[in-house]
Amino acid sequence: MPASTEHDSKTGFWALTLGSVGVVYGDIGTSPLYALKESLHAASGGHGLTREMVFGVVSLILWALILIVTLKYVLIVMRADNDGEGGTPSLVALAQRALGHSGGFVIVLGMVGVALFYGDAIITPAISVLSAVEGLKLVTPAFEPYVLPISLAILIGLFAAQSHGTARVATFFGPITAFWFVVMALGGLGHIADDPGILGAFNPAHGVAFLLGHGTAGLLALGAVFLAVTGAEALYADMGHFGRGPIRTAWFALVLPALALNYLGQGAMLLAHPERIENPFFLLYPAWALLPMVLLATVATIIASQAVITGTFSITQQAMQLGLLPRMRVQRTSETEKGQIYIPRVNWWLLIAVVFVVVLFKSSSALAAAYGIAVTGDMVITASLLFIVAWRVWRWSPALAALVIAPFLLIELVFLSANALKLLHGGWVPLTIGAALVTAMWTWRRGSGLIAEEIHRRRVPLSEFTRMAETGSVQRVPGTAAFLTGTPGDTPGALMHNVKHNRVLHAHNLILHVVTEDQPRVPEAERITIRKLTDAFSCVTVRFGFMELPDLPRALASAGLDTGNLSYFLTRRVLVASPETGMPVWQDRLYIALAWTATDASRYFRIPVDRVVEIGAQIKI
Template identity: 70%
Template sequence: MAATGISGSAATGSPEYDHAAPTSFWALTLGTIGVVYGDIGTSPLYALKESLAAATGHAGAGALTREMVLGVVSLILWTLIIIVTIKYVVIVLRADNNGEGGTLSLVTLAQRALGHSTGITIILGMVGASLFYGDVIITPAISVLSAVEGLKLVTPAFEPYVVPLSLVILITLFAVQRFGTAGVAAFFGPITAFWFLVMALGGLMHIRDDLSILAAVNPAHGLRFLISHGTAGLLALGAVFLSVTGAEALYADMGHFGRAPIRTAWLGLVLPALALNYLGQGAMLLAHPEGLENPFFLLYPSWALLPMVILATVATIIASQAVITGAFSISEQAMNLGVLPRFRVLRTSETEKGQIYVPTINWLLLTAVILIVVLFESSSALAAAYGLAVTGDMVITSCLLFIVAWKFWRWSPAVVALVIAPFFVIELVFLGANALKIPHGGWFPLLVGTGLFILMRTWRKGTRLLAELAHRGRPPLSEFIRTAESSSVPRVPGTAIFLTGNAQDVPAALLHNLKHNKVLHDHNVILTVVTEEVPRRPDEGRVTTEKLSERFSRMTVRFGFMEHPNVPWALEAANFDLSNASFFLSRRALQASAQSGLPLWQDYIFIPLARSASDITDQFCIPEDQAVEVGSRITI
């Protein structure tokens, strides 16, 4: 059984995680503010500015009108209400897979509801995951750039240093990932909570600049703006979606904090603070249209500019940390799903299950982030690239949610259409609006998502073909066991454990060991590791054993898709003696061929990916001094 959920924290499958002290509701709520809402909490730095800049056609204030300000603020407020509050907080959080959320957890529920694995649900999951990575690349870049750009308001002399300083911050951020976030995680919540309070205060101080901004609560202003401004309105709508970037973290991080703390934090602090800040920015622009250059920082007096830039930078680092950590979790779970190669995964905390570090993913992300900072140079230029990946991911969520509500929750088709279809339509409109930005930077997340989807699709197809080729022509397991036990090959003391992906087939390492070494161990275990469609599996029943003959047995070790498969720990926990055991592993050398298997162009993708995958001893935590590798050559 394959796992199909990729969001949330990852457990290690080792005993030190089993007795973590329970966390209080309010501590979880505070943690939610720091981790879940870090991304959406930095959106006011650029969302309104870029939306109005798109409406006017430039970053100046010459064409700014009262109708534009009221319309765009109204669109932002109602986007927060409809997309985040109603869709995610009220509805999507109900779709939990044993407490876990995320795009591929939704895929799991959809497949469970349909009663089988369907190609379309898997493809939707891979597309959603691919688009998420595009968002992860852009979020740190645009967040840090928008914060550091506040220095230009302190003095224009800082302008040449915005990009270099942003790069230093980002490189430092990625460089310290290997130390883990456990040591600073306790500060995330309080700092981000303070950030939301300061944002609310800044907005509240300026609402009185023009109290007519309160009319933006009426959605008619947003609709009137869209109808009367044509293409400019659609361009502004695409930028409006910047206000809800990070909303997908509500569902993805449900396993970290739980449904109730996420809802409490949103309704009790985050939504009111965001609404007050956007209303304050709008009121200030109604009174002072020239402030469109950077309305967020202009909410604060000149003496507070530098402290606000520092606070904003810290907030954006926290927001970036959250999405980077999410990328590590998604990557590990995608590996468990079989849509990414196995890379090395390191645990950085003995008490926090979600604290993992994937070096390969970390440095690939840093390379991509540096590239787009150098390429786009400003948050305004990056805003054109932002939004497309997020809207695409949300459309996929709505599609999967439709299946879950209809088949899993057993809502009537009419109710499902009435509830889910409006979100789908609204998000399609946002997707179309963001598609207008493709020539101006929107091509970047599209390119990243397409490339990653091709990689995932190729890896999934290649691994399936490789498994088929590797097992072709092998004798049935029962026949092999009868032949082996009746043969006169020498017996050697000890236990040989042969890992295989198919418990019904003869492991390649067993065949080659008998063929070339011409020996058979006293005890032979055919071991299969299964990743189940649940986030975490209880220890009871984790290891099952079936005796096949006097010398052969078949063993299955099960892990949840949120767990790191620590095979020796699981065996020892089941009272299996490993002191005199050796693990026999298959090593395959792959050759490209245009005549069979994958198309040649996919061979040149799959083979390097296979070579880059981590060693199976790392994958299953097998001690190197107990591992024996047996190789073979396969043309694919």
């Protein structure tokens, strides 16, 4: 390799590593603001700290970082890439491809995983920003009445800025977050000398002894300990943007050492000064540094929130492509970065939900109870899907796959049980959101399947229609017409109605079938397949990956088809709820409501509106 090329390659690797620090590790990097504090509050029950509590909780946090983040996610889960992409939908696609027709339950697991991700995405910005702004109370108690308004103003401004994209500011995310980790490490390192014995927390016996000796309080503390690993899913979800190597390098070289030093420093300080339990993170720093640290923490939490919001857009796009959600308008916010997208409807729904939980809970401590269930549930789903991938895709024996995955699943189920104790104290929020979203996704998928069956039942086979059209006396008009269909073997409804009511047929007719593959992106050479039926009819299959924004005219033009004078005929469906179909009436009505919110096919597939002809059809569901 030439020296210049090798240098460019190394430069690109370190640039990706620095970028991953800002985007991938923003969430887990803000956990020290509240994780140890909430864990010790749960352990002590307000009755004062003991040395055993501090050692036990710090030990549990360190080993959660080692076992869950390092071993499970960094070393194992990140091997399960789908053409370089990660995240729950990618894992679902891998598992479903491996199981084939018998993998229907994998879709259900995927729905639950996506729904819990949304719960996490709502709580993360709220708890992160609140915990940072609460540091103002240490600067002066006069700020206390303004914590909530300032937090809301920051969050509203953050969501309002989403439509402009993050391409410009994202270049600063990495350096700022890297500086944040360095400052966290220095803050912790400066206090380890308060009680060097805290280094003994690396012995897992302290964590085990704490759990065995504290009963329900130990379980409550364990639920709060899991706050230290929130954001671990981002390592896998953002793998496609940065690559496995840079993400792993950033974790071992900077993130893990900084987190460990900070937690150890907080623990040592609390052993020497138990009265600082109210906000041990900010009290690591001298009084003159409090205000700068609050400002830096606020910036860090904004970056962490931005990463979660961007991830929500990406997950939503993948869910739409996989048929789990209705079509929604997706906008590109960067000409060069594929991952830079904006979904207006999701953005504003998310903002409303975030504002709701901030106003409802009012403090980061109250929100902490709601946080763990969404994250632990999502991790349990990931472990379950990972077993299938290890067994069927990596070709491990079932025994080996169970031996490797079962310990992580067991640990996460224990964490999930611990968080379930907080169900009445806020844990119901992500579960309610998740249940509503799973119901909506299941209804959408089931309803879409019933409509496809009904359409197929009504339709004339395409081969029969083309034969009739070739021998019939229907008037021919010049030009090319494209008819979209979800069932390529059947005659599109718009084509049948056009012939029936207008009694005309174009000289050339394309039967367009759009397929979403279970891979992130489809190579251009495999994008279009054209099968000629007769001189007047051709079947055209257009393939997109589940990470791609479908642009139908561009795809057709890339295949050499003349799209300049092409007319697109679409069916506008009018849905009517019916007790005679396969779903209860309430579910029919929910499906109709979801369909009403869906973006028009013309906008979703980027078809120019002046080239679209819509023909109505009523369907009972």
